[in-house]
Amino acid sequence: MGSLPLIRVITCKLATNISREGCSFRPSRQLRFGHLLTRSFQNGKLTVVRSDKTGNGDGFGGLTDGSNSNAVKEEEEEGKEEEKEKHGLMLGIDRDDSGSVIGLHLIPPGDHEVIDSYEDEATDTKDQDEGIEDEIFQTRVTYNIVFVTAEAAPYSKTGGLGDVCGSLPIILAGRGHRVMVVSPRYLHGTSADKNFTGAFDVDRRIKIHCFGGEQEIAFFHEYREGVDWVFVDHPSYHRPGNPYGDSHGAFGDNQFRFTLLCHTACEAPLVLPLGGYTYGEKCLFLVNDWHAGLVPVLLASKYRPFGVYKDARSILVIHNLAHQGVEPAASYKNLGLPLEWYGALEWVFPTWARTHALDTGEAVNILKGAIVTADRILTVSKGYAWEITTVEGGYGLNDLLSSRRSVLNGIVNGIDVAEWDPSSDEHIAFHYSVDDLSGKVQCKTALQQELGLPIRPECPLIGFIGRLDYQKGIDLIRWATPELMEDNVQLVMLGSGDPLYEDWMKASETTYRDKFRGWVGFNVPISHRITAGCDILLMPSRFEPCGLNQLYAMRYGTVPVVHATGGLRDTVENFNPYAGGGSGEGTGWTFSPLTKESMLEALRTAIMTYREYKSTWEGLMRRGMQKDFTWESAAIQYEQVFEWASIDRPYIT
Numbered sequence: 087m088g089s090l091p092l093i094r095v096i097t098c099k100l101a102t103n104i105s106r107e108g109c110s111f112r113p114s115r116q117l118r119f120g121h122l123l124t125r126s127f128q129n130g131k132l133t134v135v136r137s138d139k140t141g142n143g144d145g146f147g148g149l150t151d152g153s154n155s156n157a158v159k160e161e162e163e164e165g166k167e168e169e170k171e172k173h174g175l176m177l178g179i180d181r182d183d184s185g186s187v188i189g190l191h192l193i194p195p196g197d198h199e200v201i202d203s204y205e206d207e208a209t210d211t212k213d214q215d216e217g218i219e220d221e222i223f224q225t226r227v228t229y230n231i232v233f234v235t236a237e238a239a240p241y242s243k244t245g246g247l248g249d250v251c252g253s254l255p256i257i258l259a260g261r262g263h264r265v266m267v268v269s270p271r272y273l274h275g276t277s278a279d280k281n282f283t284g285a286f287d288v289d290r291r292i293k294i295h296c297f298g299g300e301q302e303i304a305f306f307h308e309y310r311e312g313v314d315w316v317f318v319d320h321p322s323y324h325r326p327g328n329p330y331g332d333s334h335g336a337f338g339d340n341q342f343r344f345t346l347l348c349h350t351a352c353e354a355p356l357v358l359p360l361g362g363y364t365y366g367e368k369c370l371f372l373v374n375d376w377h378a379g380l381v382p383v384l385l386a387s388k389y390r391p392f393g394v395y396k397d398a399r400s401i402l403v404i405h406n407l408a409h410q411g412v413e414p415a416a417s418y419k420n421l422g423l424p425l426e427w428y429g430a431l432e433w434v435f436p437t438w439a440r441t442h443a444l445d446t447g448e449a450v451n452i453l454k455g456a457i458v459t460a461d462r463i464l465t466v467s468k469g470y471a472w473e474i475t476t477v478e479g480g481y482g483l484n485d486l487l488s489s490r491r492s493v494l495n496g497i498v499n500g501i502d503v504a505e506w507d508p509s510s511d512e513h514i515a516f517h518y519s520v521d522d523l524s525g526k527v528q529c530k531t532a533l534q535q536e537l538g539l540p541i542r543p544e545c546p547l548i549g550f551i552g553r554l555d556y557q558k559g560i561d562l563i564r565w566a567t568p569e570l571m572e573d574n575v576q577l578v579m580l581g582s583g584d585p586l587y588e589d590w591m592k593a594s595e596t597t598y599r600d601k602f603r604g605w606v607g608f609n610v611p612i613s614h615r616i617t618a619g620c621d622i623l624l625m626p627s628r629f630e631p632c633g634l635n636q637l638y639a640m641r642y643g644t645v646p647v648v649h650a651t652g653g654l655r656d657t658v659e660n661f662n663p664y665a666g667g668g669s670g671e672g673t674g675w676t677f678s679p680l681t682k683e684s685m686l687e688a689l690r691t692a693i694m695t696y697r698e699y700k701s702t703w704e705g706l707m708r709r710g711m712q713k714d715f716t717w718e719s720a721a722i723q724y725e726q727v728f729e730w731a732s733i734d735r736p737y738i739t
């Protein structure tokens with residue numbers, strides 16, 4: 087679990103049920119969504135198949151290239167039976183004139199060429215993990231992909247969800263898929279509204295029935311970087327604040343607002359003729375966090391019983407399990423779901439979590455609904471994929487997630503390496519690269535000057551960027567600051583969120599006038615300048631599904647000091663000064679347990695290294711800068727999951 091084991095889709099024993107992490111591999115009419123695929127593996131263990139029998143490329147698993155195999159040489163014929171034994175048989179799909187599947191047929195072994203095959207099945211997770219990361223796909227299977235998300239940068243962003251849904255779709259589109267992103271058209275009455283000026287009303291209206299009424303929805307659309315950005319327009323998205331709330335807290339009608347998003351996202355592929363053609367029913371929904379969580383429930387309960395979306399699949403992507411979309415049980419009737427599907431969302435809090443004697447603990451939980459109906463589940467790192475199956479990290483959903491372990495994987499996020507590039511970043515005054523680091527110290531002094539700190543190029547400058555939230559371990563920073571400020575260091579923090587910590591940051595500026603700056607607010611240019619100007623980035627997250635700031639930091643030669651959890655542990659390699667023949671290995675420091683003491687100890691080790699071992703420090707910077715955090719490798723892994731999703735039958739038929 088948590089890994090992405092290689093799938094043997096190319097040749098299979100006709101006995102059909104090939105076990106893949108407990109899943110059955112069954113021939114079904116939903117075998118494939120797209121067209122053709124060829125693939126190769128670097129480590130020489132790949133089976134590549136080609137067949138011309140199916141004409142339309144419908145080899146089982148979709149691994150055909152239509153090249154001629156009729157002229158199979160005689161010697162090859164002789165080996166057919168042996169080959170059959172060794173590699174199994176292939177199934178092709180028979181279609182009628184309309185393209186509907188009417189049956190399956192065997193493709194004789196000679197009609198597909200096995201260039202090489204798995205000799206040894208990976209016997210443990212590690213082997214399997216290494217396998218998928220070594221794969222080089224030449225993607226020819228293309229999918230119609232529909233991202234459903236509460237935010238997508240640059241249109242809307244409050245955190246990492248916006249980053250991911252703003253960049254992964256573009257990468258997937260660049261790899262040949264047809265990609266639509268469905269997200270609300272937020273208008274907050276601020277300058278951020280101009281982000282939507284490139285999107286135009288497509289003059290298509292639909293009515294959504296929920297919350298005891300009928301809601302009219304309009305669609306805005308922008309085609310940019312190969313992606314159809316579709317914005318759901320409704321008055322409830324037009325208000326001051328951010329996508330989820332304002333200075334008074336979360337909006338009270340978020341369940342309504344995101345119910346609208348989900349219903350609309352299900353309609354969009356059917357009704358929007360983008361570029362002249364709808365996406366149609368055969369699409370793959372990427373459902374991000376609880377806001378989009380009703381999509382798989384709707385597919386199963388509202389559409390499939392009427393024969394719609396039979397060939398669609400849904401993949402739930404969990405960016406943060408702490409937010410689940412829990413509301414009183416009575417709100418179920420508002421969601422536009424059939425009554426008999428209540429059990430999918432039903433959630434009963436344990437007795438200790440109930441707030442008063444009459445509290446029955448009954449609620450609806452949208453993320454739970456998605457977990458029990460989605461075809462597959464992804465999280466944003468392997469470490470987090472495991473953590474959410476544990477009592478400590480599962481936020482009450484660990485048992486359910488464990489029960490779906492066979493379809494649960496973790497893929498570490500990539501980053502937008504064009505936006506986050508120290509050699510060309512438009513937000514920083516000086517540029518630098520791994521070959522010439524000289525601009526970094528200039529970025530540091532520029533940052534000190536901008537923030538009104540004493541300009542001290544030799545002074546270790548520590549940064550923090552993120553939501554001021556329990557998740558981010560902000561309380562630990564607060565408790566450690568008095569001790570940290572006794573050292574000869576500077577600390578700059580950028581964030582917004584819990585007013586308690588916003589006030590503390592402001593007050594600390596006065597207390598530690600020459601050493602501390604706290605920028606309260608959400609400011610992307612400043613986040614770039616802190617990332618470039620600091621020497622150390624501190625991330626004491628209590629849990630961190632992936633974390634992007636440590637990735638940005640490493641790309642900018644800023645050494646991360648992080649709590650060893652989730653994606654932070656997966657991406658930051660703890661510094662080992664003795665490895666590499668004494669030159670050291672690693673890209674930062676990972677500390678554990680999550681205590682003030684262990685955080686300070688890691689920070690002090692980093693500060694000492696910065697001060698006293700300049701070349702070692704440069705080695706740390708360079709190794710981080712040279713890491714590959716591009717979306718490409720993540721996209722390849724996503725495609726593998728798409729393939730698995732399309733091969734399996736819908737989880738709920």
Ligand SMILES: Nc1ncnc2c1ncn2[C@@H]1O[C@H](COP(=O)(O)OP(=O)(O)O[C@H]2O[C@H](CO)[C@@H](O)[C@H](O)[C@H]2O)[C@@H](O)[C@H]1O
Pocket residue numbers: 244245246247249250405406466499551552553580581582607608609610613630631632633634635653
């Ligand atoms: N005040 C501010 N001003 C400007 N920019 C700010 C900012 N506060 C945060 N940001 C930016 O927002 C993003 C935060 O991304 P993270 O991945 O660190 O956290 P988040 O918890 O939001 O995301 C969740 O989803 C992502 C994506 O999957 C996971 O990586 C993560 O672990 C999970 O918690 C970064 O781009 C950061 O620079």
